[in-house]
Amino acid sequence: MTDTPALPDTPHVLSPRDEASVRFGLQAERLSKNALNLLPIDPAAPRGQRLRRALALKKELDELVKRAVIAEREEGTTWAQLADATGISKQAAHERWAGNVTSWAANGRAMFPPDSRYSALEVAYRLDEVYADLDSRHSQDAVSSGLDAVRFPGAAAAGAARRERAQGLHTRLALLDERLATAYGEWKLLDDAGARQGARAEALHRLAALNEEIAALYEELTGVEPELADEHRNSAEHARTSATSNRKYAELLAAKAEAAPANTSSGGTR
Template sequence: MTDAADASASSAPAAYELHRLSPRDESRVALALTLRQLVEAALDAVPVDPDPSPGDLLRTALQLQRRMEDVVREAVVAERERGTTWYQIGEAAGITRQSAHEKWYGDVHAWAATGRSALPPDLKTLEVAAEADALYARLRPDRPQAITSGLDAVRFPGSHAYEASLRSRGSALHTRRTDLDAQAKKLNDQYSTLHAQGPAAHSSVDDPHVMLAAYRGHADAVRANRLAIATVHDEIATVYDQLVTAEPSLAEEHRTQADWHRNASEQTRGYADLLNGGEN
């Protein structure tokens, strides 16, 4: 296979990605499914037992509360995917922008990092949404396509190919980020080992030259490790820069991550320079 063919194959959407809709649609379907689970749990929680065990009613209510918290998290993700700002989210929640960001940023970041879909790869989102339509229609017969009618894939059918190409690019970037995360973990594990060992292995040696060489060798090993992790931080920051355009609705989250990794790289390089006596 030629290089051009390889590049074409790598940029083509995977089969499971063709099952996916736009992240905006995916988040709406995820929210609808979570709400359906909440409704089913609420029906199961109706106190039909005339003499439940002490605490059962409260435990059931608390389980519903936890499910409701899941709904709120899904709603925040759906809002971000449709372009709602953190200021607007905070306003809706009655808190500040910063508080909203601190409270739910991790959920949005996790959603992006895991592919921006709540469904297993073998399920087609539009089919799942249609099944949700049928369940909803039992309660509201006047709205037979309540879920699917609001999806971009139904309202704007031609958008699917474009969204698939964006998703393919985003998936490739997240795969690269995952690989870099693994490299960072390995380097940090090595650093922990170096830190735990130190030059103490030669502490029983009386020769000061041997001791000095041991300390220098240890410092050099730590410095090399920190420079390597700084490089990985830089590469991760670059991936997040590219995700800004690949996943524009989550651009703010990706910029935050890029800034964090660049700052981590700068601090780590500063520490490495100290180990080298301040030399560049």
């Protein structure tokens, strides 16, 4: 680690764009180290060992690609531009990597937890050294000098409030997801047990209400995290579609319950 101190007005957690860029750089360093570790030749190595290690390296490369997509999205690269870079359709690119971007957002868009003693800026300074040591012609601050926190010291602090608001929304989403999973489990038990249609309809209405709450939060996130608005709109639309499906099925069950003749047998009504 260099002795270069963090700027006084630079927060411990940098802007999402900086955090994603440094995380990509850290993965690139890890990949390079693992690739170099394949150079030694061990005549006593078990059969297949070289291939196993090469495949493990491919997994690291796949992770680097995911980190590249996240960093690109944080920089404002559109899905159409990402598709053009990979030679696939926009839909295929979105299906392949949108989940990674969404997970990054849900985890706070940062390399480390807020209470961690590590910071992205410290990692950037270390990567400066790594890159400079590779070749004397390389810049001494090739990584850190490209960060918003270094180029525009006041910008990172200005975005802290927006990040805090986004984290609050993601926390609420996580709680709603837990409630949704519980509600779905309750509905599944009723459905599997052949419970009366009215009870199953009520459970579906609860699921629909939760999905509508989730959709509303994702819509709110589009304004708080505009860089990832496409992902949030897609998640909101998915939740609204689920809510509509829940309500339609609930109405069908309720209609069947009203139309069914009363059953006085010991088995009760269904």
